[in-house]
C-alpha cells in the first residue's frame with residue numbers, strides 16, 4: 001500500500017496524513033488479544049513501563065514493540081515503514097512506542113503540544129515521525145486526537161511543563177502562543193475506525209480531550225527517528241523506555257497479517 005504523490009503532498013502541507021484501513025480485522029484481533037497482559041502486568045516483572053491516571057487507571061504502556069510479538073510485528077509493517085522511510089529519506093529506528101489507553105469516562109486530557117517541543121531536549125533534530133494506530137474507534141466523545149493542520153511549518157514553539165492537570169508531567173504550549181497562532185478552522189479532530197493509522201510530523205501541534213464516553217479509546221503510537229539523528233549527549237538524559245538507545249534500523253518483514 002504505497003502512498004501516492006498526492007498523499008505525500010498532503011502530508012507535507014498539513015503535517016499529517018490518515019491512512020484508512022491499514023490493518024485487517026485479523027491484525028486487530030491479534031493486537032487486542034495481547035492487550036490484557038500489557039495493560040495489567042507489573043513493570044518489574046515484564047520490563048514494560050506504565051504511566052497511570054490520577055485514578056490509578058493505566059494511561060500509557062511503553063515498550064510493547066520490544067516485548068509483545070504482535071506489536072513487534074506492527075512496527076515492522078512495510079505499509080508503515082515505507083512512507084516513513086520516504087519522508088525521512090533514510091532508514092529509521094524506533095524512538096519509543098506507547099499504548100495510550102484512555103479508558104471509558106476515565107482517560108484524561110492531553111494539552112496542546114508538539115512532540116519536538118520536548119524531544120529537542122533529548123538532543124535530536126526534528127526528523128522524527130509518529131504513527132498512531134487506532135486500536136478502538138476514535139470519536140469526538142471518547143477523546144480522539146485533535147491536530148492543527150499546517151502547524152508543523154511554524155517550527156518548534158516554546159513549551160512549559162504542566163504538572164497539575166494530570167498525574168503525568170505534560171509539556172505544552174502556553175495560552176498566549178495558542179491565541180496568537182491557532183485558527184479555529186485549522187483545528188481538525190482525527191476520528192476513525194480501528195486499523196486506521198495517522199502519520200504525523202514531530203512539530204505538529206496536537207492534543208486531545210478527556211474521554212467523556214462509555215467507549216474506550218486505545219491507540220498505539222510508534223515514533224521513528226532517522227538513524228542519522230541519534231541523540232547527542234545531554235545533561236539529563238531520559239531513560240531508554242522513552243528515548244531508545246537501540247539504534248538498529250527497523251527492517252520491514254512482508255509477513256502480514258500480524259500473528260499473536
Ligand SMILES: O=C(O)CCC(=O)C(=O)O
Nearest residue numbers: 100110144145206207208
Ligand atoms: O493519546 C493522545 O490523545 C495524545 C497523545 C500524545 O499527544 C502523546 O503521547 O504525545
